[in-house]
Amino acid sequence: MSLSVRRRPLTAALLASTTCLGLLTACGFSSETGTDTGSKASAGGGSFPVALTNAWGRTEVKEKPVRVATVSDGDTAIALALGLVPVITPDVEDGDPVAEYKQRAIAKLGEKKLKTYDDTDGTDYEAIAAEEPDVILGVNTWDMDTDYAKLSPIAPVVTFADKKQSDTLTWQERLKTAAKALGLTEKADAVIAANEKTLKDAAAAHPEFKGKTYTYSVVHPEQITYMSYADQDPGVFEQLGLVKHPRSKDYSANKNGVSLENLDELESDVLLMTYPFGDEGLLSASELETNKLFRSLNVVKNKHFAVVPSENTLASAIAYPDALSAPWVVENLTPILAKAVAGK
Structure with missing residues (x-):
């Protein structure tokens, strides 16, 4: 896009x-x-x-x-x-x-x-x-x-x-x-x-989200980016009840790359990935998701992993929330999180 x-x-x-x-x-x-x-x-x-x-x-x-x-x-x-x-x-x-x-x-x-x-x-x-x-x-x-x-x-x-x-x-x-x-x-x-109110209602409807650690990562052309670093302001994930993984303190806006040798850094209760660059990313969704180290992560083996789609603009709407997109983001993100938390 x-x-x-x-x-x-x-x-x-x-x-x-x-x-x-x-x-x-x-x-x-x-x-x-x-x-x-x-x-x-x-x-x-x-x-x-x-x-x-x-x-x-x-x-x-x-x-x-x-x-x-x-x-x-x-x-x-x-x-x-x-x-x-x-x-x-x-x-x-x-x-x-x-x-x-x-x-x-x-x-x-x-x-x-x-x-x-x-x-x-x-x-x-x-x-x-x-x-x-x-x-x-x-x-x-x-x-x-x-x-x-x-x-x-x-x-x-x-x-x-x-x-x-x-x-x-x-x-x-x-x-x-x-x-x-x-x-x-x-x-x-x-x-x-x-x-x-939309956010509060969604969080109340999904008490299973509360306290679950999450990692949110983006596959860019030059790196896999650890987006949910400690200093990143609380966004929609945390407003819905999730919390950043303790490992997030090791990352920042200026230090956010995750190498293929260290994919275990993505481990958490819930792992969310997005691939906004498709074939132009560091690696495609299929390449990452068939990677042996990635597949060995507990969060992946236990099916607490989900992809945030970029084709429908959900990934960009999460990155840049506004008054118009917020209810739509909740509407589209909540079922993705529910499946990931449940391991479906």
Whole structure:
């Protein structure tokens, strides 16, 4: 599957850690979103104007936006989660089918497909300008350093308060930032609460998950990557009750390769693998799963091993959770985990 930069390449996605950024210290400034606390905006009531300080300057949204443009797949997910159909979005599918959870949201909003621009060569500023957006969402992009100067004359740009936040904000923080500018803070809170309830309900329905150690690994072209390292933020696996294996302390974002001679490092109560690169990976699924050392692992012999599919975007949705994908991830991941825990 071909993924553009704006969709976040799967290689990077599956190596990245989405973490909360520490508090910024500035007088009269909300560190989470970069919103001026002295603004006339009311977060709950959605009153305007709303002033937002960002890494490149200051954005003022004078009236409640109606026409919203997006510059990344993550920003499109935010708009859809908040009940808005973007007037234009980047074409991140590159000919592939639209992710199921995204298509569901589009259909729920009464549309069949979104209007897109070709982002092969970057953000198409002219295409965005032609749609006359009231606001441009860019809270989930790596390209704002290049884009901001060309987007800001078109419409107010909603983005992060610090350049580091392109990698570090949680999906909840990105959603809240966008919602503040759109006058939809209460809607964002409802979306977050609904997602939390989905996870809690799934965990409650599967008490057998609680306390089981897990290892999650990705077969990249250059290595087998130990993704569930100790400093990796708790994700959906742990929200469903699993815990990292004690061995995870031996791995980090910068030390995460597992050699074929040390496949026993993958041992745990539950082993989850994904193969997003197919034949271009270090080795194929059949090559790994017929490897003698791999087959000798207790977790494999006892059938507590499962593959997280990448073809349906589940692996990438786990790597980069957002408000739109979270319920779908739980829906699709839970039965995989149930079978692995049960040894089926």
